[in-house]
Amino acid sequence: MSAAPLESYRPRPFGYLGLWQDGDWAFKAYGIHHRQSEAGEPLIDPAVSKAAQRMVHGLLPQAAEGDHYGMGYVVLHQGTAGNWLLMQWWAHTDIRCQILARSEPASPERFEVVTRPLMACVWELVVIDFERRAWVETALTGSANRGAYLDRIMPDGLY
Helix, strand or coil: CCCCCCCCCCCCEEEEEEEEEECCEEEEEEEEECCCCCCCCCCCCHHHHHHHHHHHHHHHHHHCCCCEEEEEEEEEEECCCCEEEEEEEEECCCEEEEEEEEECCCCCCCCEECCCCCCCCCCHHHHHHHHHHHHHHHCCCCCCCHHHHHHCCCCCEEC
């Protein structure tokens, strides 16, 4: 068994990219970047963000599985070895569903669905943890409130 050497954890910049809506679907979109951006530079490359939105739109038919609520969140992570797109939505009351996609550094706007048994990295888990708590506190209270869930946004910052 061979594995890459372990590195020290370094916080990365996170930011809210807005609400991505398509028909009855609404996704809170978050960006993560492997490095600090320069002043005035967007957190996520706008072309990569647009490509990710197109990918999410194209994946919606797969997300219509079962009893879903038409809402969730997206994590777009510009990492060191490529871009990662985690499309996640809520179904069956308390199930978080996910489709994972990735683009290579040489073609950052060409996302492809990942079929390997991968879920999320340590930085992406920060958003997943926040969104789990937001779902519990707004939707699993006995009176699901779509607006309250969609309004609960993770603060921008280093995590």
